[in-house]
Amino acid sequence: MIPEQREIVLSLSQVSRDLEALSQTIDQLDRAAVAAWSAHRRAYARAYLDAKGPVEDRKQTAILACEDLRVEAESADQATRYARERIRVMRDRLEVGRSLNAAVRSQFAAEAVGQ
Structure with a gap:
């Protein structure tokens, strides 16, 4: 295996492991x-039911009481979206690595052997 191809394979292996962990x-x-x-939904419902006054006042009281939970x-x-985006980026890196690896293999096959 030529060094460039070895580096590509090692990089692809690491990305694959990272992808599995993620x-x-x-x-x-x-x-x-x-x-x-x-x-959040349970706390909102509790706060709404415990509040007094008109409907809109009870809604706003519940919103204020539960904002930290929201x-x-x-x-x-957001953490889930970020992780999904990282997975997408890693998959893209795998595709780029596969393309590079194929190019290196083609280059190796085109070179004269034994001369």
Whole structure:
């Protein structure tokens, strides 16, 4: 194996390992986002039901009481989106690496052997 091809293969192997690890992390991030939104909805419902006054006042009271939980849930969603984007970028890197590897193999095959 020529050095350039070896480096490409090692790089592709590392990206593949990173991709597998991130794929497993996505599951944890998704679960955290679901739990955060669930906590927000429960807290909102409790705050709304406990509030007094007209409907709009109760809604705004519940929103104020649960804003921190909503921000946590949005942050959990953002972490999941970021991880998914990293997966997409890693897949793109794999494709580029495969193309480079094919080009190196073609170059090696075109070179004169034994001369």
